[in-house]
Amino acid sequence: MSQVNQHVRFEPDxxxxxxxxxxxxxxxxxxxxxxxxxGVVIVMRVGDQSQSYTxxxxxxxxLVSGSTTVLQAVRFWRxxxxxxxxxxxxxxxxxxxxxxxxxxxxALMASLIVASSLMQFLIGMKxxxxxxxxxxxxxxxxxxxxxATVMPIAFGLLDAVEPGQPxxxxxxxxxxxxxxxxxxxxxxxxxxxxxxxxxGIAAGTATxxxxxxYDTSVITEAAWIGAPFEEWPGLxxxxxxxxxxxxxxxxxxxxxxxxxxxxxxxxxQRVSRRTPPAPDFRxxxxxxxxxGVGNLLSGxxxxxxxxxxxxxxxxxxxxxxxxxxxxxxxxLTFILFAFFPKITxxxxxIPSPVAGAYMTVLIGLLFVQGMKIVINDGVDHRKAAIIxxxxxxxxxxxxxxxxxxxxxxxxxSLLLENGMTGGAxxxxxMVLFLELTSQRRKRIRLEGGTAGFTQLRDxxxxxxxxxxxxxxxxxxxxxxxxxxxxxxxxxSDTDSDDDRKAMASIRMVGTSAExxxxxxxxxxxxxxxxALLGESPEITxxxxxxxxxxxxxxxxxxxxxxxxxxxxxxxVERAD
Numbered sequence: 282m283s284q285v286n287q288h289v290r291f292e293p294d295x296x297x298x299x300x301x302x303x304x305x306x307x308x309x310x311x312x313x314x315x316x317x318x319x320g321v322v323i324v325m326r327v328g329d330q331s332q333s334y335t336x337x338x339x340x341x342x343x344l345v346s347g348s349t350t351v352l353q354a355v356r357f358w359r360x361x362x363x364x365x366x367x368x369x370x371x372x373x374x375x376x377x378x379x380x381x382x383x384x385x386x387x388a389l390m391a392s393l394i395v396a397s398s399l400m401q402f403l404i405g406m407k408x409x410x411x412x413x414x415x416x417x418x419x420x421x422x423x424x425x426x427x428x429a430t431v432m433p434i435a436f437g438l439l440d441a442v443e444p445g446q447p448x449x450x451x452x453x454x455x456x457x458x459x460x461x462x463x464x465x466x467x468x469x470x471x472x473x474x475x476x477x478x479x480x481g482i483a484a485g486t487a488t489x490x491x492x493x494x495y496d497t498s499v500i501t502e503a504a505w506i507g508a509p510f511e512e513w514p515g516l517x518x519x520x521x522x523x524x525x526x527x528x529x530x531x532x533x534x535x536x537x538x539x540x541x542x543x544x545x546x547x548x549x550q551r552v553s554r555r556t557p558p559a560p561d562f563r564x565x566x567x568x569x570x571x572x573g574v575g576n577l578l579s580g581x582x583x584x585x586x587x588x589x590x591x592x593x594x595x596x597x598x599x600x601x602x603x604x605x606x607x608x609x610x611x612x613l614t615f616i617l618f619a620f621f622p623k624i625t626x627x628x629x630x631i632p633s634p635v636a637g638a639y640m641t642v643l644i645g646l647l648f649v650q651g652m653k654i655v656i657n658d659g660v661d662h663r664k665a666a667i668i669x670x671x672x673x674x675x676x677x678x679x680x681x682x683x684x685x686x687x688x689x690x691x692x693x694s695l696l697l698e699n700g701m702t703g704g705a706x707x708x709x710x711m712v713l714f715l716e717l718t719s720q721r722r723k724r725i726r727l728e729g730g731t732a733g734f735t736q737l738r739d740x741x742x743x744x745x746x747x748x749x750x751x752x753x754x755x756x757x758x759x760x761x762x763x764x765x766x767x768x769x770x771x772x773s774d775t776d777s778d779d780d781r782k783a784m785a786s787i788r789m790v791g792t793s794a795e796x797x798x799x800x801x802x803x804x805x806x807x808x809x810x811x812a813l814l815g816e817s818p819e820i821t822x823x824x825x826x827x828x829x830x831x832x833x834x835x836x837x838x839x840x841x842x843x844x845x846x847x848x849x850x851x852x853v854e855r856a857d
Contacts, residue, residue, distance in 0.1 A: 289552070289553065291601070291604040292553060293364050293604060296606065301602070305610070306610025307610065310610075310618070311479075312476060312479065313367050313611070314343075315482060316369055316590070316643075317342055317587075317615065318625055318628040319370075319482075319631065320342075320369070320370030320372055322335060322339065325338055325382075326633060327379050327437075328378070328382030329382075334583075335629060336509050336629065338583065338585065339625050339629060340508060340625070341513075341582035343625070344582070345578045345582060345584065345587055346367075346587050347615030349572070349575035350367050350368045350612030350615060351613065353571045353608060354607075354609050354612065355605065360571050361568070362564050362565070362567045362568035363564060363567065364546075364550065364568075364597075365605060365611070366545055366568055366590075367592070367608070368588065369587055371538055371585065373541075375431050377534050379434070380527060385517070388516065388583075389517060389524060391516050393531045393580075394576055395577060395581060397528065397534075397586075398577040398580060400532050401535050401539050401569060401572055401576055408543070408569065414709070417657070418664045418667050418668060419705070421651045421658070421668070422655065422704065422705075423533060423651070423704070423708065424537060424541075425648050426651075426672060426705065427537070427701050429675065429700065435641045438636055438640065440452065440634065441633035446493065446494060447493075450489060450492025451632070453489075453492065454492065454635050455634040455635065455637060458481045458488075458635050459481070459638045461485070462481030462639065463642060465480060465481065471595075472599055481639065482631060482639055485632075485634070486631055486632065486635050489634065495630060496632075499629055500627055502626075505623045506621060509622070514583040515583070516580070530701060533702060535576065538586070538588045539572065542569050542588060543562075546567075546568035547565055548594045549597065550564055554603070566843060575587040666711070674700075674704050675700035675703050676700055676704075677700070683703075721788065723744055723786065724784065726782065726783075727766070727783045727784065733782070733783060737762050737785055741755075744787050748794075754854075757853060758794060760830060761831060761851055762798075764830050765831055766785075766798055769800055783800040784799045784800075785798050792855055794852065796850070797848060798848070801847065831851075834853070835851045835852065836852040836853060837852045
């Protein structure tokens with residue numbers, strides 16, 4: 282039965298009062314702006330970059346994050362989700378960006394970001410084709426490896442002080458930041474929990490100031506209003522061995538970022554509607570495309586790539602305000618902050634131990650997010666082998682414990698010294714091996730109209746005979762296939778079913794048959810129809826009988842809608 286979310290006060294297309302829109306938008310920007318700026322500062326600090334370049338990178342990050350947050354909200358053509366999805370600096374790129382800065386400086390980093398952003402556009406356009414490659418076991422493992430690769434960097438910042446400064450001050454400020462942030466995460470009410478990083482960083486910075494670790498000269502020297510355009514590092518077209526060695530790491534992180542954005546794009550639909558709909562992957566594709574625009578602009582401007590923040594979902598869920606106008610206000614507030622260097626300097630001056638403590642919490646949660654992805658998908662002996670081997674291979678490459686100096690200083694060393702890349706390669710090889718050696722899918726092209734139903738019936742009966750299904754189970758399989766095809770065609774926005782052709786594929790997955798029907802775009806969604814059946818006990822039209830049969834006889838039904846493509850996947854148990 283479809284549940285109504287009474288907590289939603291304003292859906293994306295609705296218009297809250299002006300003061301509420303401004304208040305929610307500015308508050309959301311204030312909660313997130315610290316993460317946007319700190320992510321850039323940490324990369325530049327670990328990458329040993331100048332203060333002037335750091336100021337430019339922060340300025341550019343705020344501009345890019347603000348403009349893409351607006352794009353996510355307003356949704357232009359296939360770019361943007363049409364929901365509140367806040368864009369900000371991606372922590373997943375930290376290790377890759379630091380490696381690029383160390384091996385070629387800002388110009389190399391910018392070139393790699395621009396090149397890898399093209400992959401994001403490709404994933405956004407062909408999202409349906411990636412569903413068999415970037416499966417949860419791969420993306421979850423890569424996210425855990427990102428955390429394992431970055432966490433040593435965070436630990437290194439915990440006691441990072443200038444010569445002559447007290448190490449005790451670093452320890453105290455880091456401890457205060459950790460204690461308050463974690464305490465609020467564990468015990469604070471949801472409305473206050475969103476502010477936990479801000480409160481923890483403020484307390485840690487105050488502690489650092491007591492020990493003389495907070496350099497206020499950065500703040501006093503910063504102008505109230507201005508823009509450091511003269512500090513733009515430019516873009517290098519000198520593509521050498523370092524570029525090709527580091528490109529796989531950037532491409533993999535970009536792919537993982539796209540999958541994370543996919544999750545955010547699905548989740549934001551659920552919390553923004555009073556009646557949560559079945560996921561519309563066109564919204565997620567728009568979110569990924571906007572993410573690609575952000576990465577492209579980040580590369581062109583020479584700053585760290587950005588991504589959607591999952592805290593956007595929590596913020597909408599807590600406030601009940603999903604109106605896209607709030608997203609526009611958040612984006613414009615970021616852009617406004619960019620032109621007030623004095624405000625951003627307060628964040629730039631945050632001591633390294635405080636930044637390291639904040640980063641420790643953030644990366645720890647990122648690791649758990651990767652765990653949740655793989656666990657929620659279910660872990661059997663095959664997935665366990667992939668996760669275990671890929672993760673520890675990545676850790677081994679990171680610590681130079683696999684082959685070590687045997688790799689030398691060339692291309693392979695640069696490629697594998699980032700454990701995320703090495704572990705991801707291992708995971709992808711194992712997943713592709715499983716896919717290539719699994720039972721092959723039987724496929725058939727279906728004609729439009731009644732001929733297609735006849736083809737599908739014969740196709741399913743032949744499959745059932747080959748896999749030794751009973752007569753009753755065979756009847757159930759063919760019934761589900763026909764009703765799924767009928768439902769898909771009924772949702773069509775064309776004038777006649779004859780205008781739409783489909784492709785069917787089937788294979789055994791355990792004790793059930795997995796039937797997949799692929800066709801052109803349609804208006805409705807089978808999952809929404811099936812959910813609504815629970816609210817209408819009487820059959821109100823002739824099509825509902827088909828939906829009821831499908832709901833009763835299929836073990837599961839999933840309707841995935843993409844731009845230009847609809848995929849209906851049903852599972853039917855073989856047991857009578």
